[in-house]
Amino acid sequence: MKLIPVQEAVGHVLCHDMTQIIPGQYKDARFRKGHVVREEDIPVLLAMGKENLYVWEMVPGMVHENDAAGRLVRLCENEHMVRSAVKEGKIELTAAIDGLFRVDTRRLNAVNLLEDIMIATRRGNTPVRAGDKLCGTRVIPLVIEEEKLSRAEDAAGDAPLLELLPWKLKTAGVITTGSEVAKGLVQDAFTPVVRRKLEEFGIAVTEHRLAGDELEAIAAAIAGVRKSGVDLVLCTGGMSVDPDDRTPGAIRRSGARIVTYGAPVLPGAMFLLGYYEDGTPVMGLPGCVMYAKATIFDLILPRVAAGVPVSREDIASMGEGGLCLGCGDCTYPNCGFGK
Numbered sequence: 001m002k003l004i005p006v007q008e009a010v011g012h013v014l015c016h017d018m019t020q021i022i023p024g025q026y027k028d029a030r031f032r033k034g035h036v037v038r039e040e041d042i043p044v045l046l047a048m049g050k051e052n053l054y055v056w057e058m059v060p061g062m063v064h065e066n067d068a069a070g071r072l073v074r075l076c077e078n079e080h081m082v083r084s085a086v087k088e089g090k091i092e093l094t095a096a097i098d099g100l101f102r103v104d105t106r107r108l109n110a111v112n113l114l115e116d117i118m119i120a121t122r123r124g125n126t127p128v129r130a131g132d133k134l135c136g137t138r139v140i141p142l143v144i145e146e147e148k149l150s151r152a153e154d155a156a157g158d159a160p161l162l163e164l165l166p167w168k169l170k171t172a173g174v175i176t177t178g179s180e181v182a183k184g185l186v187q188d189a190f191t192p193v194v195r196r197k198l199e200e201f202g203i204a205v206t207e208h209r210l211a212g213d214e215l216e217a218i219a220a221a222i223a224g225v226r227k228s229g230v231d232l233v234l235c236t237g238g239m240s241v242d243p244d245d246r247t248p249g250a251i252r253r254s255g256a257r258i259v260t261y262g263a264p265v266l267p268g269a270m271f272l273l274g275y276y277e278d279g280t281p282v283m284g285l286p287g288c289v290m291y292a293k294a295t296i297f298d299l300i301l302p303r304v305a306a307g308v309p310v311s312r313e314d315i316a317s318m319g320e321g322g323l324c325l326g327c328g329d330c331t332y333p334n335c336g337f338g339k
Helices: 041-047 065-075 105-112 146-156 190-199 215-227 247-253 296-305 313-319
Strands: 001-005 018-022 025-033 052-057 062-064 081-083 089-097 099-103 116-122 127-129 134-140 144-146 162-166 171-177 205-212 232-236 257-261 272-275 280-287
Touching: 018 116, 025 041, 025 257, 065 089, 065 116, 065 134, 065 144, 065 296, 105 116, 105 127, 105 146, 116 146, 116 272, 134 162, 134 313, 144 146, 171 190, 171 215, 190 205, 190 232, 190 296, 205 215, 215 232, 215 247, 232 247, 247 257, 247 272, 257 313, 296 313
Parallel strands: 171 205, 171 232, 232 280
Antiparallel strands: 001 052, 018 025, 062 144, 081 089, 089 134, 099 127, 099 162, 116 134, 257 272, 272 280
16 A cells, blocks of 8 residues: 555545544544545545545556456356445345245355455355345455456356246145045144145145055055146155055155155155156155154255256255254254255
8 A cells, every 4th residue: 555645546445444523413434445536535535634545556457346346246146136236345146036046166165265255155055035135245355456356257157156046836736645634533734834835935735635544545646646737746744664654655656766765854864855757846755844843845845946956966965964953942944954
């Protein structure tokens, strides 16, 4: 930085906040660190008693933090995102719609490994609502070398680092297993929970069947639900390894390709995910979905609702963070579960 007369400061970057005091009216920073001095600022600075200023030397090949933040946010922004105005060298993106937020972690890490560069995002593969904050970008110093920004742009590549996908699935069919429910001996407490969770993603239950416990009956109920053309098939209950629990076998019998039966998540270890040839997803939901606030179903449903295929590798990666701590006052999703 260097000290220059105020009259020569136009176009230069302030190195520190400058406080203005008007007795009985005002005491605050009139100009913030990083502010680029304009012609109209000169009379104000002189009235504040500032005859000389410490400024950053803007030499060729250097970029101001505000301009640098704009270049970094361009690496991130995608459809359905809204850019904020630059403030103190930082620009943020917020969601314009409800949907699934996704991050290309490998490329984001490559950018953040570079000196003096930072892009902070919320956790990827999580649902967001319109207005939710998605990311913030800035550089660490007030001015940064052009060469460093170019390296960040090369590391990011041509595609945006972030993605916000709208909810795609609209309808679901639910098959409730258990002879006690089919015979009316026990009230179906599972389906209302599933309905509520689906509604959060704009999915309506348009088909509902009570199938009892027999494998053939469950498979037939699945076939009937599929004929109606629903976007998602859900089977509730009968998912353990007990001899009487036949839901996994019925899902296989229905023609689904099983991605996984079992997940490294608690609650939700006995979860099943599969897909039919036409791409329709099918899930077998263990009993924990009925009574636990957050389970494997809450982690998988946002991706499925956005039409994102889920692989066995995706589910295997959920082991770290997949243990719910069973807090007395549940704060999910504002906790570490699934993250």
